Amino acid sequence: MLQSLTFRLATKDDLVAIVRMLSDDTLGSSREKSDEVISDNYVAAFARIEQDPNQELTVAEMNGDMVATFQLTFIQYLTYQGGMRAQMEAVRTNSAYRGQGIGTKVFAYAVNRAREKGCHLLQLTSDKRRPDAIRFYESLGFTATHEGMKLKLD
Known part of the structure; x- marks a missing residue:
């Protein structure tokens, strides 16, 4: 049974645990460095x-x-008559807690925060190599309405 979640803004003391979650999958482990000592890049x-x-940056x-x-x-922009949108990134559930409904509650919280800030849209991107994540986002009502493009600069 899923217990109650509490949400708060992350603090610097949370960095080790956050980076550990970000690196706890095949793609993340190739990008992140989850040592006990956090690099100056993460701190900055x-x-x-x-x-x-x-x-x-929120933790549950x-x-x-x-x-x-x-x-x-x-993100404030001029289209949609000066509308505001929320971009959601770096979404991770601790691997020891996956499959317990936490992700659904995280997204409910994020949708509510976006509405509180006056956003008309919550958007996210997901790597095409994460089919399970994409299916999960679709189950929450997200739709692939645009073709995203990126230009790697480094």
Whole structure:
């Protein structure tokens, strides 16, 4: 049975656990470095996120354990009559807690935060090599309405 989740903004003390979650799959393990000592790059990125009022790096806890994390970016733009959208990234559930309905609750929270901030849209991207994640997002009502493109700069 899924216990109650609590959500809060991440603190610098959460970085080790967050990076560990981000690296806990095939794709993440090839990109992240989840050592006990966090690199200066992660610390600097966290400081920029924490100082930006349009960024929310969030963690979900259950019984004192960090069970999930995600980042919301609130984007103001001119289209949609000066609308606002939320971009959701770095969505992870701790592997020890997957399959318990936590992801559904995380997305319900994120949808509510986006609405509270006045967003008319919540969007996310998912690597095509994550078919299970894509199926999960579709089960929540997300649809693939656009073809995303990226230009790797490094």
